[in-house]
Amino acid sequence: MNVMSDPRRERATRVKPQPIDPRGRAYKVVDTDFHLLPEWSDLRKYMKEPFRSELTSYPLTGGDYSPKYAIGLEGTGQETQGRARTAADILRVIDEIGVETVILTPGFTRPQSMFHQAMVTATAAAYNDFLVNEVLPASPRIKAEIMINHRNPADGAAEIRRVGATAGFVGVYTEFGGNYEPIGTARHDPIFEAALEHDLVITSHIGTFWQKATPLSEGTRTWTELVGISASAISMAFVGSMIMQGLFDKFPSLRVVVKEGGFWWLPDFMARADDYYLSHPGDIKLTERKLQSGEKFLAKLPSEYFETNIRFSSQPVCFPREPEHFKWLMAMCRGEDWLLYSSDWPHATFDPLNWVFNGMISEQGRKKILAENARAWIRRLG
């Protein structure tokens, strides 16, 4: 049958769909969580001796068991969308995903979960020097967080002071995870003091859960348990430590961004923390910072610290089965005010900006989530 002779028949046009919503580009998007994974050969030259001579590969954590086996073809989920090794890679990718300005967070180079503390400190310094010399100078569109050994606060603070004045650094990277002490305890104060000296935000990003034996890692079997559910629970615990142990009373101007820990839990957290605190505030005065200050109570209700001190990266935005509930959650979680867009590129949990055009976010909300909230909260973005 001839195409032209049959009025019901047309020749189809081949298309190459561009799945990133093109409307996003008008918003000058800030992506607050984008992972760089340099080649080891590029990092190694910045490792100080004797590490440079002795290490032949990334000093990653050990441990074969990982629920990552279940999530992807390549078995890790770390490079599902690709891999950015260099500044040129970053600029190419952010153009593709509709991002104007990107904040780099360490990829799988993050060494924080290693036991070997001297090696953690050395790797963090090498990563930062790689950024300073080879990535940040490439474009004002590229910003980054300083990697530190957050479990050794003296080393962490020293590293912040060593590179913190460098243009392009906007924050300090720490992690929450099942085998870390919550970052809100008072022994981490040197890190917060150093961050404030340089007007840097503190990031609490999802970290390791399974590489070391803990009751959590021993008892979980699936990706959803560990990275889906436990991430939310543990990020809640870390935020709880910051608030309840008086971190923001000691450092009222400290700004935190919780990344990849979810945020739909906020209504429960806020109501529950306020209720428990009001019923049993007696132990507040026993926490280290309050023992030092002599204060008996928090300066305000636990729920009130979010407005002044804490924001959340948006990825992964998860949608309730009932679409209307998305609006309710956004309202209850102050989503248009407290969310900073993040893509998490290139991980298996990549979140393109498309969701802000789902018809349930106001135009003002889109502007705030995609760019304005980040620029207001992260002052060094400029």
Next chain:
Amino acid sequence: MIEYVVGKIDDIRPGSAVAVQAGHRVIAVFRLGEKFFAVNNTCPHKGASLCDGEIVMEDKVVRCPWHHWNWRLADGTLESDPRQRLRTYEVAVEGDEVILRA
């Protein structure tokens, strides 16, 4: 319903997919061996382009390139929750041409 000529059979090699504009819709046409399947191209999860996904031959699914949601090509259902479904379309081979009915 309109019939769209997607192209010659040999234009779509086995184990691959193409996306075509069909009216206001973008439809992905997959070839598995000598069989053809067609579904809406946009993943309803977060909007990825399914014609860029991996075709898992043994399961007859397309795996979303962003988050690995596996969609069955035969009926459009999601492997892990068959209550969720992509719209499917009929594809026929006439002579050496692939015809999409949408």
